[in-house]
Amino acid sequence: MERRGDAEMKVVIVGGVAGGATAAARIRRLDEQAEIVVFERSGYVSYANCGLPYYISGVISDGEDLTLQTPESFDARFRVDMRVHHEVTAVNKEKKTVSVKNLENGEEFEEAYDKLILSPGAKPAQPKLPGVGIDKLFTLRTVEDTFRIKEYIDSHKPKSAVLAGGGFISLEVAENLRELGMDVTIVQRPKQLMNPFDSDMASFIHAEMRKHGVKLALGHTVEGFEEKDNGVDVLLADAEPLHADMVVLAIGVTPESTLAKESGLELGLKGSILVNDRMETSVPDIYAVGDAVQVKHFVTGEDAIISLAGPANKQGRIAADNICGKDSRYMGSQGSSVLKIFDLTAAVTGINESSAQKSGLNVDKVVLSPMSHAGYYPGGKIMTMKVIFEKDTYRLLGAQIVGYEGVDKRIDVLATAIHCGMKAYELKDLDLAYAPPYSSAKDPVNMAGFMIENIKNGILKQWHLEDVKKLPRDGSVTLLDTRTQAEFACGHFEGFCNIPVDELRERLKEIAPDKPVYVNCQSGLRSYIACRILAGNGFDCYNFSGGFRFYDAVEHDRCLIEQSTACGMDK
Numbered sequence: 001m002e003r004r005g006d007a008e009m010k011v012v013i014v015g016g017v018a019g020g021a022t023a024a025a026r027i028r029r030l031d032e033q034a035e036i037v038v039f040e041r042s043g044y045v046s047y048a049n050c051g052l053p054y055y056i057s058g059v060i061s062d063g064e065d066l067t068l069q070t071p072e073s074f075d076a077r078f079r080v081d082m083r084v085h086h087e088v089t090a091v092n093k094e095k096k097t098v099s100v101k102n103l104e105n106g107e108e109f110e111e112a113y114d115k116l117i118l119s120p121g122a123k124p125a126q127p128k129l130p131g132v133g134i135d136k137l138f139t140l141r142t143v144e145d146t147f148r149i150k151e152y153i154d155s156h157k158p159k160s161a162v163l164a165g166g167g168f169i170s171l172e173v174a175e176n177l178r179e180l181g182m183d184v185t186i187v188q189r190p191k192q193l194m195n196p197f198d199s200d201m202a203s204f205i206h207a208e209m210r211k212h213g214v215k216l217a218l219g220h221t222v223e224g225f226e227e228k229d230n231g232v233d234v235l236l237a238d239a240e241p242l243h244a245d246m247v248v249l250a251i252g253v254t255p256e257s258t259l260a261k262e263s264g265l266e267l268g269l270k271g272s273i274l275v276n277d278r279m280e281t282s283v284p285d286i287y288a289v290g291d292a293v294q295v296k297h298f299v300t301g302e303d304a305i306i307s308l309a310g311p312a313n314k315q316g317r318i319a320a321d322n323i324c325g326k327d328s329r330y331m332g333s334q335g336s337s338v339l340k341i342f343d344l345t346a347a348v349t350g351i352n353e354s355s356a357q358k359s360g361l362n363v364d365k366v367v368l369s370p371m372s373h374a375g376y377y378p379g380g381k382i383m384t385m386k387v388i389f390e391k392d393t394y395r396l397l398g399a400q401i402v403g404y405e406g407v408d409k410r411i412d413v414l415a416t417a418i419h420c421g422m423k424a425y426e427l428k429d430l431d432l433a434y435a436p437p438y439s440s441a442k443d444p445v446n447m448a449g450f451m452i453e454n455i456k457n458g459i460l461k462q463w464h465l466e467d468v469k470k471l472p473r474d475g476s477v478t479l480l481d482t483r484t485q486a487e488f489a490c491g492h493f494e495g496f497c498n499i500p501v502d503e504l505r506e507r508l509k510e511i512a513p514d515k516p517v518y519v520n521c522q523s524g525l526r527s528y529i530a531c532r533i534l535a536g537n538g539f540d541c542y543n544f545s546g547g548f549r550f551y552d553a554v555e556h557d558r559c560l561i562e563q564s565t566a567c568g569m570d571k
Helices: 018-030 071-078 143-156 168-179 199-211 258-262 309-323 353-358 407-419 424-429 444-456 485-489 505-510 525-536 547-556
Strands: 010-014 035-040 081-084 086-092 097-102 108-112 115-118 122-124 137-139 160-164 183-188 215-218 222-228 231-236 242-244 246-249 253-255 286-288 337-341 344-350 363-368 384-390 396-403 478-481 517-520 541-544
Touching: 010 018, 010 108, 018 035, 018 071, 018 115, 018 309, 035 086, 071 081, 086 258, 115 309, 137 143, 143 246, 160 168, 160 231, 160 242, 168 183, 168 199, 168 337, 183 242, 199 215, 199 337, 199 344, 199 384, 199 396, 199 547, 231 246, 286 309, 337 407, 344 407, 353 363, 353 384, 353 396, 363 444, 384 424, 384 444, 396 407, 407 424, 407 444, 424 444, 517 525, 525 541, 541 547
Parallel strands: 010 035, 010 115, 035 081, 115 286, 137 246, 160 183, 160 246, 183 215, 478 517, 517 541
Antiparallel strands: 086 097, 097 108, 122 253, 222 231, 231 242, 337 344, 344 396, 363 384, 384 396
8 A cells, every 4th residue: 555645654453443543633733744554353443342222222323322432523623544344364574564455345455664563452261162252242342243142133133142251341241131131140250350460359249230130140150052942052061051042152262373373473371462662563563562462460560361442442552653763661560440230330440369479478457437428418329449559568469349429539539559569558648528418527448548557556456357267255355246136136256255345444344355356346436446455454355347337248149238427336
């Protein structure tokens, strides 16, 4: 193809979604004379994968709203030759050309480049199982996938669906299919949904799904699919088949790196494209960005694949900067994400406790249940927050939050703190915005910092969920529940005695002075106050992190308590 005008540089981009579209726009902003050609295999560019499930239920009613730009609008604004339904089939790195096939008419041609950016994204994981190709089986990754599912639902009116996999897309699809009144079951091998969360925090997600009628078949291995009775049988290794009118495969994604592999580019983890911090591949003048590339995890420094829109867009910008003569570096991915699950919001950043332990880190954590805003202002709801830090250095490692309001704000603050290298106890120093409808004067993030500072200074000693069954019941320690008698009667730990915190000073003689005291309450606040009373009177005491509410939710996958009275005395 002839170059347009007097262009000084020609950039070819493979993939026109998040990373590719961002790179194209950034190159144009930095270089008005560059020739930019984008080849996109699908029929759409610059769309948001995360929004696709909401079209299925009609929350997003207009299919055109799924795309931020069209090829025509992109060219009008950025003078970028955006060609959809064009697949790049090969890269000739010696000649610096790509082989392209027009998927609409079958035409094949070569396109020269000075710089090449690969942004092929990821593809849905397709297990090699019997029946994967049947027509009632769907994946959801592209706009076309979305239209296909929507058309099937509109025309066949299915009443039930099985979703294989329990990640972001699966949960979003589950919610939207339930909005349509369908019977929905999620099946997967792991025993918890949402792998970025620890199993204790995932319990709240399980409860919310069940609350809204989603059936969870966790811990089951899918062995194949079989058409039966006008629907699909999902065959399980260890149980009876699950029958549904349709199935959505949402077991994750894998890097779309076939082109890179065939072109001789060096590959990394799980076949991903290996790049440096400038997004350069192993071949000069070829860059790669997005879901197909290997990155460094910002917290651990370990190799990782993190398929999220935010990192893809940043990487596209960095590649563009370096192509245009600047020196931009990618600092790594932190995995910050947030998810709407019916009425619940769940968010995570950094690494979870399980991952930290697998990385050999000596970790500690605090679990708290603060209000989303001031307790005296109507409508406040409880969130559950888990903050993980390195025990010796107090380096922030990660955080998880589930709740109803204000979750996104707090996770972003914590993500920023991690990125800036703050110590966990320094969260107490953050000057955060306050007004009764939005927060408390002591923001939940500040509260986490206060708790961690107390640990650092020896004021607070904790015991955790994993210790519940380990505590001796032989009288060698005192087990104390400081809730009200009514709360205690509704459920308590085996072997614990009940002394409400407001009666504790007058009843200290009931507690053996020479034995450690393990204390709990509903949320952890009253038991902390009790610990300070006990410590001030010479007792060795430990506070239960998260409180009985946290234990009850985790052990029974119960729904969150949505209301509380002042000072953490939950209703």
